Amino acid sequence: xxxxxxRQAGHALIDWIADYRDNLEQRPVRAQIKPGEIRAGFxxxxxxxxxxxxxxxxxxxxxxxxxxxxxxxxxxxxxxxSNASLASALGDIASAGLGTLGIxxxxxxxxxELEEVVCGWLRQLTGLSGEWQGCIQDTASTSCLTSLLLxxxxxxxxxxxRGGLQGQQQAMIVYTTEEAHSSVVxxxxxxxxxxxxxxxxxxxxxxxxxxxxxxxxxxxxxxxxGFMPAAVVASAGSTGVTAFDPVADIAAITTQHGIWLxxxxxxxxSAMLLPECRHLWDGVEAADSISWNPHxxxxxxxxxxxxxxxxxxxxxxVMSTNPSYLRSSVDDEVRQYRDWGIPLGRRFRALxxxxxxxxxxxxxxxxxLRRDLENARWFADQVAATPDWCVLTPVALQTIxxxxxxxxxxxxxxxxxxxxxxxxxxxxGVAFMSPSTLDxxxxxxxxxxxxxxxxxxxEALWKIxxxxxxxxxxxxxxxxxxxx
Amino acid sequence: xxxxxxRQAGHALIDWIADYRDNLEQRPVRAQIKPGEIRAGFxxxxxxxxxxxxxxxxxxxxxxxxxxxxxxxxxxxxxxxSNASLASALGDIASAGLGTLGIxxxxxxxxxELEEVVCGWLRQLTGLSGEWQGCIQDTASTSCLTSLLLxxxxxxxxxxxRGGLQGQQQAMIVYTTEEAHSSVVxxxxxxxxxxxxxxxxxxxxxxxxxxxxxxxxxxxxxxxxGFMPAAVVASAGSTGVTAFDPVADIAAITTQHGIWLxxxxxxxxSAMLLPECRHLWDGVEAADSISWNPHxxxxxxxxxxxxxxxxxxxxxxVMSTNPSYLRSSVDDEVRQYRDWGIPLGRRFRALxxxxxxxxxxxxxxxxxLRRDLENARWFADQVAATPDWCVLTPVALQTIxxxxxxxxxxxxxxxxxxxxxxxxxxxxGVAFMSPSTLDxxxxxxxxxxxxxxxxxxxEALWKIxxxxxxxxxxxxxxxxxxxx
Numbered sequence: 001x002x003x004x005x006x007r008q009a010g011h012a013l014i015d016w017i018a019d020y021r022d023n024l025e026q027r028p029v030r031a032q033i034k035p036g037e038i039r040a041g042f043x044x045x046x047x048x049x050x051x052x053x054x055x056x057x058x059x060x061x062x063x064x065x066x067x068x069x070x071x072x073x074x075x076x077x078x079x080x081x082s083n084a085s086l087a088s089a090l091g092d093i094a095s096a097g098l099g100t101l102g103i104x105x106x107x108x109x110x111x112x113e114l115e116e117v118v119c120g121w122l123r124q125l126t127g128l129s130g131e132w133q134g135c136i137q138d139t140a141s142t143s144c145l146t147s148l149l150l151x152x153x154x155x156x157x158x159x160x161x162r163g164g165l166q167g168q169q170q171a172m173i174v175y176t177t178e179e180a181h182s183s184v185v186x187x188x189x190x191x192x193x194x195x196x197x198x199x200x201x202x203x204x205x206x207x208x209x210x211x212x213x214x215x216x217x218x219x220x221x222x223x224x225x226g227f228m229p230a231a232v233v234a235s236a237g238s239t240g241v242t243a244f245d246p247v248a249d250i251a252a253i254t255t256q257h258g259i260w261l262x263x264x265x266x267x268x269x270s271a272m273l274l275p276e277c278r279h280l281w282d283g284v285e286a287a288d289s290i291s292w293n294p295h296x297x298x299x300x301x302x303x304x305x306x307x308x309x310x311x312x313x314x315x316x317x318v319m320s321t322n323p324s325y326l327r328s329s330v331d332d333e334v335r336q337y338r339d340w341g342i343p344l345g346r347r348f349r350a351l352x353x354x355x356x357x358x359x360x361x362x363x364x365x366x367x368x369l370r371r372d373l374e375n376a377r378w379f380a381d382q383v384a385a386t387p388d389w390c391v392l393t394p395v396a397l398q399t400i401x402x403x404x405x406x407x408x409x410x411x412x413x414x415x416x417x418x419x420x421x422x423x424x425x426x427x428x429g430v431a432f433m434s435p436s437t438l439d440x441x442x443x444x445x446x447x448x449x450x451x452x453x454x455x456x457x458x459e460a461l462w463k464i465x466x467x468x469x470x471x472x473x474x475x476x477x478x479x480x481x482x483x484x
Numbered sequence: 485x486x487x488x489x490x491r492q493a494g495h496a497l498i499d500w501i502a503d504y505r506d507n508l509e510q511r512p513v514r515a516q517i518k519p520g521e522i523r524a525g526f527x528x529x530x531x532x533x534x535x536x537x538x539x540x541x542x543x544x545x546x547x548x549x550x551x552x553x554x555x556x557x558x559x560x561x562x563x564x565x566s567n568a569s570l571a572s573a574l575g576d577i578a579s580a581g582l583g584t585l586g587i588x589x590x591x592x593x594x595x596x597e598l599e600e601v602v603c604g605w606l607r608q609l610t611g612l613s614g615e616w617q618g619c620i621q622d623t624a625s626t627s628c629l630t631s632l633l634l635x636x637x638x639x640x641x642x643x644x645x646r647g648g649l650q651g652q653q654q655a656m657i658v659y660t661t662e663e664a665h666s667s668v669v670x671x672x673x674x675x676x677x678x679x680x681x682x683x684x685x686x687x688x689x690x691x692x693x694x695x696x697x698x699x700x701x702x703x704x705x706x707x708x709x710g711f712m713p714a715a716v717v718a719s720a721g722s723t724g725v726t727a728f729d730p731v732a733d734i735a736a737i738t739t740q741h742g743i744w745l746x747x748x749x750x751x752x753x754s755a756m757l758l759p760e761c762r763h764l765w766d767g768v769e770a771a772d773s774i775s776w777n778p779h780x781x782x783x784x785x786x787x788x789x790x791x792x793x794x795x796x797x798x799x800x801x802v803m804s805t806n807p808s809y810l811r812s813s814v815d816d817e818v819r820q821y822r823d824w825g826i827p828l829g830r831r832f833r834a835l836x837x838x839x840x841x842x843x844x845x846x847x848x849x850x851x852x853l854r855r856d857l858e859n860a861r862w863f864a865d866q867v868a869a870t871p872d873w874c875v876l877t878p879v880a881l882q883t884i885x886x887x888x889x890x891x892x893x894x895x896x897x898x899x900x901x902x903x904x905x906x907x908x909x910x911x912x913g914v915a916f917m918s919p920s921t922l923d924x925x926x927x928x929x930x931x932x933x934x935x936x937x938x939x940x941x942x943e944a945l946w947k948i949x950x951x952x953x954x955x956x957x958x959x960x961x962x963x964x965x966x967x968x
Contacts, residue, residue: 001843006570007502009843013574014494017581022487031593035817039597046605050845053574056838060578064835067594071585079591079810082829084583086490090497090537094544096576097501099568099785101555107563109515110551113522121530138622139827149674164678165649166656182805183828190633190803190826192676194648295829301583302829319674321666326563327919329907333519342674342826343623344667345566345779345786351548354540359485359493361534423813435811 001053009053016057020065021072021086024452028429029073031066038067074452075431077461080239080267080399081372081449083299091355092301095348102346104326105334112335115350122294122306122353125362126272129285131310135340136349138303140266141183143291144233146307146319146341148174148191150289151231151260153318160318165192172230173222175199175215177245179208179238181264193230207394208241210234212249219257231260236281236292237268240436240445241393241401244268248283261287269306270297271397273366274373280396297372297398297449298365300356304349307341315340372398372449375458379446382462389466392443399447401438404469418442421469431461485537493537500541504549505556505570508936512913513557515550522551558936559915561945564723564751564883565856565933567783575839576785579832586830588810589818596819599834606778606790606837609846610756613769615794619824620833622787624750625667627775628717630791630803630825632658632675634773635715635744637802644802649676656714657706659683659699661729663692663722665748677714691878692725694718696733703741715744720765720776721752724920724929725877725885728752732767745771753790754781755881757850758857764880781856781882781933782849784840788833791825799824856882856933859942863932866946873950876927883931885922888953895925902926905953915945 001009041063071082100108119134137143153160155172174188178200188198199222202214219229232254234245247263254261263284269292271277284290290308294300309315320339322331338344357365376398383389383402392401409417422435422444434445448458485493525547555566584592603618621627637644639656649656658672662684672682683706686698703713716738718729731747738745747768753776755761768774774792778784793799804823806815822828841849860882867873867886876885893901906919906928918929932942 001569001571001574003502003506003570006505006574007498009574010498010502010577011495013577013581014491014498017578018487018491018494020581021490021583030590033593035589035593035814036597038594039601042598042601044601044604046609046846047841048846050848051842053571053839053843056842064594064598065582067592067597068582068584069591069593071591072583079585079587082583082585084580086485086487087537089580089583090485090490090493092580093494093497093577094501096568096573096580096785097497097504098549098552099505099556099566099573100552101563101566101786103563105519106514107553107555108551109517109519109553110522110548113520113551114526114548117523117526117528120528125530139829141828142826145826152676159678160673160676161679163655163680164673165676166652166678166681168650171647171650182810186803186805186826189644189648192636192644192649194643194650195645196647197650301580302585303827303831319670321670326666330519342626342629342670343787344625345623347787355537357531358535358540359537362530362532364534 005053012054012057016061024070024073027070027073029070029076029432030426030429031069032429033067038063069432072450072452074450074454074457075461076450077446077448078432078434080447081297082295082302083297083451084301085299085356085360085451087359088300088352088356090359091352094355095351098348100348102348103338103344104328104336105330106328108348111346111348111350112337114354115337116335118350118353118357119306121357123308126269127275127278128308131285132290132308133312134306134308135337137291137305137307137341139305140181140264140291140293141187142342143305143307144183144262144264145187145190147260147262147289147291148187148193148231150309150315150318151262152191152193154260154314155228155230158317170226170228171197172228173197173199174231174233175201175218175229176233177201177203177210177235179203179240179243180233180235181239181266184233184264208238208243210245210250212246212253215250216253219253219259229257229259231262233262233264236263236265237271237397239267241438242267242396242399244280244396247281247287251283251286255286263287263290265290265292266305267293267296268397269293270369273298273362274369294353297369299451300353304352368451375453375455376400376448378455379448379458379462386466392438398449399445401443401445403443404473406473409473415442417473418444421472424468424472425464431464489537496538496541508554508557511554511557513554513560513916514910514913515553516913517551522547553916556934556936558934558938558941559945560934561930561932562916562918564931565781566779566786567781567935568785569783569840569844569935571843572784572836572840574843575836578839579835582832584832586832587822587828588812588820589814590812592832595830595832595834596821598838599821600819602834602837602841603790605841607792610753611759611762612792615769616774616792617796618790618792619821621775621789621791621825623789624665624748624775624777625671626826627789627791628667628746628748629671629674631744631746631773631775632671632677632715634793634799634802635746636675636677638744638798639712639714642801654710654712655681656712657681657683658715658717659685659702659713660717661685661687661694661719663687663724663727664717664719665723665750668717668748687727692722692727694729694734696730696737699734700737703737703743713741713743715746717746717748720747720749721755721881723751725922726751726880726883728764728880731765731771735767735770739770747771747774749774749776750789751777751780752881753777754853757782757846758853778837781853783935784837788836852935859937859939860884860932862939863930863942863946870950876922882933883929885927885929887927888957890957893957899926901957902928905949905956908952908956909948915948
């Protein structure tokens with residue numbers, strides 16, 4: 001494809017994207033298709049002939065888009081917000097156009113240095129001190145794995161340079177809660193700690209926040225038993241119910257025992273752009289690593305997960321590679337981001353943060369976050385004030401966990417009812433929420449915060465929820481579809 | 485940013501990208517800047533005010549582009565080709581515009597199913613059997629780490645569900661060569677095997693390919709000593725000298741002993757699009773995992789690394805997470821790519837492969853790869869036929885390792901001369917090559933294969949190389965700058 005052909009096809013694509021984003025509200029939120037339906041639209045055999053960009057754009061509209069759950073739709077309240085602001089998308093488009101290669105400072109000095117710049121900006125904007133240095137990872141899952149690798153090598157005094165974990169005499173222990181994101185357990189297992197060396201610390205029953213006293217006891221017990229406490233992963237805004245572990249209290253314990261503390265603020269990092277929310281991660285300065293995702297609520301298009309550490313030298317010692325074909329004469333003067341994570345090759349992801357902050361501006365981003373917090377409070381108030389409805393957990397940010405519990409409905413019957421009404425709404429395509437479990441029973445998470453979601457959308461959602469749930473509860477003729 | 489503002493800024497950006505790509509040849513290949521220079525162009529404080537897309541585009545041109553080493557430049561012969569075909573860039577732009585969220589099939593069925601489709605296409609196009617199933621990872625580094633985690637859990641019968649590597653009684657061993665990519669050692673260390681359990685298998689001195697007989701001996705010795713051979717990483721087209729380990733001979737050993745075999749074909753996978761090259765990885769069907777990077781020579785814009793496995797069930801058992809907030813009623817019928825790798829959230833990367841194959845077509849991609857192979861043979865012939873010049877290793881694909889060795893120049897003096905001429909050319913910005921070491925002495929890798937590189941560019945390179953090296957060798961007045 002020549003630059004001139006690209007120019008023509010690019011203009012058509014930009015127009016299509018602008019129209020697509022403009023008309024998003026008219027599409028169903030959840031993809032209205034069955035497994036295999038999208039795949040069936042494409043030949044099984046690789047195409048031997050080229051086609052045109054116009055044909056691909058036509059197929060994009062007719063064969064791909066029907067298979068997209070519209071997370072940018074104002075009636076999307078599922079999972080967590082995954083905003084892809086158009087300003088940040090523009091930065092991502094610039095990155096695609098440049099076609100750079102990020103394997104060393106030398107291969108693209110601008111990618112390295114702009115990443116330093118924007119990570120510094122986001123550090124300041126979230127109130128972190130100059131002790132922290134950051135980079136962009138793909139996801140908080142990867143950041144969490146990286147943090148546990150750093151913890152492992154600190155606790156074992158660089159066992160990787162000897163027999164690895166295989167030569168480890170004293171078992172190293174990782175602590176987190178059941179409320180932590182699934183990627184935390186995954187990371188601990190992939191890092192080789194083993195499930196038996198993973199402690200699920202007790203949580204406060206109302207907030208599902210880690211109980212620091214329980215952590216202290218477990219650590220003491222493990223030391224007594226001859227084990228080595230190596231890492232604590234604290235959640236700042238857990239995925240299930242947006243629980244906040246008490247970072248300051250936890251940090252007091254980790255500092256005392258030299259345990260690595262990773263703060264997983266994947267969701268709540270965006271909230272830290274608001275000074276009034278920062279009390280939620282009080283004590284974070286005493287952690288060893290932090291990750292949070294601008295690609296969630298803040299709205300810098302996926303993938304954009306920030307990872308901050310204090311001891312860069314330790315990280316580089318664990319993660320570095322320095323083969324001759326990557327060496328250059330300025331190695332001592334520059335940052336080599338390949339030594340800050342797993343992949344060698346890196347995209348120019350700093351551009352999307354730069355574009356996002358540059359075009360939207362931090363003021364409008366902050367105003368939008370505050371709007372969402374207010375909408376969440378309004379929604380929670382409506383639910384709490386309505387008979388047979390309940391808000392199940394404290395609303396720390398913008399996610400509300402609810403249940404409709406008419407008199408007499410309990411246990412599995414209640415589960416069936418919950419899944420019936422949320423499934424009914426999700427399948428209709430008019431709105432989307434995530435069913436989830438709390439203490440073994442289904443509930444519904446309403447996560448407010450899509451860029452396009454206004455108060456009117458939240459009001460419409462509440463009306464739909466009440467109507468569907470109450471209609472299903474009073475009409476036994478309706479066949480329950482307990483698919484989620 | 486509204487869709488209409490995006491439309492306007494997007495058109496301007498598309499025009500800028502088309503012009504940029506069209507005029508690339510007029511820019512210096514290597515960024516002509518010093519460490520810190522790009523960073524200094526930006527404020528240290530986060531901007532409190534928004535700006536315009538037009539201003540950012542101006543800054544992109546004047547503050548960012550000077551810091552880019554132009555790997556799309558026809559005179560770029562460094563590292564390996566990192567082609568970002570405009571067709572694939574268009575697919576990446578579509579991905580940015582859609583703003584999808586890939587955390588489960590349900591969150592974007594199209595992203596999952598198109599990835600299945602294109603991975604199937606590339607499987608066929610590289611001659612792999614239907615035994616393989618694939619996904620897209622960011623880089624071959626991540627694929628290699630994933631493969632060693634799979635190997636670790638197979639050899640240890642899922643130690644992660646018990647005490648992890650910490651409870652491992654019988655040390656598990658990983659085998660590779662010194663010629664393997666730096667990410668292989670990094671992956672083995674991160675996976676927890678430990679450096680002492682990493683064997684560097686002897687290589688044939690001429691080709692630097694792994695000696696299967698040496699591998700067999702090491703494996704036998706380790707078994708004898710009570711260790712457990714767990715994984716072999718074979719290189720198909722190593723980074724240093726494009727060495728090809730003998731996969732069939734290695735596979736005979738790994739199959740016999742139940743050792744996991746990962747084939748790292750990061751570079752050479754592109755060559756397997758050509759049937760005449762497939763003998764280079766003969767025996768690959770007996771491997772357990774394969775990775776290769778369309779984002780290298782083939783030209784699907786970074787990041788696009790394919791990872792194929794045969795035992796999907798094993799992989800999912802090692803990598804899976806299934807929290808309630810991600811469960812859906814179709815989980816048994818669909819592929820959940822979050823269980824095929826480390827990150828949970830995934831971009832819609834299949835679009836760029838679909839666009840690349842769709843617009844450029846496999847025929848033109850194959851023709852271009854054959855053009856590069858011919859150019860490499862021509863270049864190698866010129867070097868070999870010229871007095872004082874030598875081609876140091878077999879030219880298996882498109883990378884030629886050369887040295888200028890005038891009579892009397894040896895040892896460190898030869899190193900200084902090599903670094904002097906390559907550094908002189910690289911610093912001039914007229915062309916770029918990667919210095920590297922071979923048996924402890926510097927040499928220069930000329931890696932041909934940028935999409936825009938024609939025979940004329942290769943002829944120009946050879947002329948420049950001869951002139952600079954010979955001029956430096958005969959003019960002792962020139963100050964040697966041994967910076968690389």
